[in-house]
């Protein structure tokens with residue numbers, strides 16, 4: 001979606017709105033003729049969910065990214081529905097649904113590959129709830145004010161106050177086709193502003209992930225961050241260290257795999273939000289090693305470019321980039337203990353991942369290829385013998401080679417090394433064996449000339 005696109009209907013709306021209601025509990029209502037959201041822009045599945053809930057006597061609205069992105073003239077990634085039906089009631093209405101989450105229970109309603117996320121209106125944690133069951137079961141905080149459970153239900157206006165950003169709290173009704181704005185979200189969309197609902201510090205303490213959401217949407221939409229929303233970020237950033245590692249894995253993917261990784265990263269650095277997620281990488285960045293900075297920049301730019309070109313991106317590659325500087329440093333330390341290069345790399349990878357997993361739980365299906373990508377970097381330095389042909393057959397050769405290119409772009413290895421592998425990869429089998437022979441001869445000459453010195457650096461074809 002182009003962040004600068006403002007749909008024609010949206011323009012019509014701009015300036016027409018009453019701004020007096022911001023923060024109050026009665027909504028600004030934007031009637032169907034004054035906004036650009038129409039049913040044709042909403043997925044049939046989301047409309048089906050809303051319709052069935054309505055038919056069963058429940059309130060149900062489209063909310064969140066779906067409304068926000070349509071108003072900005074874009075294509076929503078997914079559709080979220082908010083309702084007064086409890087998760088159990090929603091579950092009872094849709095055969096293809098399941099309740100997920102403990103901290104924040106929601107229902108996933110599945111239609112083929114599409115999943116509609118249905119959330120029950122959240123209520124205030126301070127006021128008595130409309131539910132008869134004891135609140136402690138539904139609401140819990142730790143000493144720092146972080147919400148450990150957020151399953152207190154309420155009404156639509158309370159729900160709006162519990163959402164993260166004003167632009168994410170717009171409700172579209174398919175009964176009267178109007179948009180309901182309880183928190184000045186329309187104004188903020190118009191002014192291109194990221195604003196946290198309520199007191200930012202309290203809201204960040206309740207859920208520190210909201211700080212990541214602030215920078216993610218600022219980067220994605222190219223919006224400014226409102227002053228009060230921005231103010232506590234740097235000071236509260238360390239609270240991110242308390243977030244469950246499994247939740248963090250998903251959040252990091254959203255940050256770096258949404259097509260605006262470079263801008264997101266720049267904002268994360270500006271507000272100190274990267275350090276609690278990748279402490280070891282940050283320590284190396286703080287040493288102002290230009291190679292480390294360059295590698296991360298190139299890696300994120302490369303991810304953005306691939307997404308823009310519609311090419312696949314894998315979390316394994318992304319995490320391999322973000323942690324490589326750490327692995328490299330640890331590898332050097334293990335080598336100094338006299339361990340041979342490949343086992344030393346395994347040890348370094350193990351140590352790095354063990355520490356990192358405390359912050360971000362990287363599933364095995366990604367951490368295994370990461371180790372392979374790293375190991376390939378070492379193997380690329382040997383071009384002789386049968387090894388090169390075997391390497392080309394490696395299932396992660398392509399990812400490893402792309403990684404080698406990044407290292408070259410960041411000035412870590414010479415251009416000749418990647419050029420050799422590129423040529424070798426593209427060459428016919430006969431040419432390959434010629435290349436190997438050529439390299440073998442060069443290596444032999446090298447050995448004869450300096451018999452005692454063991455080369456560690458990349459062997460380049462002569």
Ligand code: ATP
Nearest residue numbers: 064065066077078080162163164168169207209210
């Ligand atoms: P997108 O799906 O395009 O990334 P989104 O705004 O729809 O953006 P979701 O993660 O799908 O984001 O969340 C749906 C909605 O739930 C949000 O728009 C917001 O209203 C609310 N929400 C999500 N996360 C939080 C949070 N941590 N605190 C408060 N509200 C949240």
Ligand code: MG
Nearest residue numbers: 064065078080
């Ligand atoms: Mg969404």
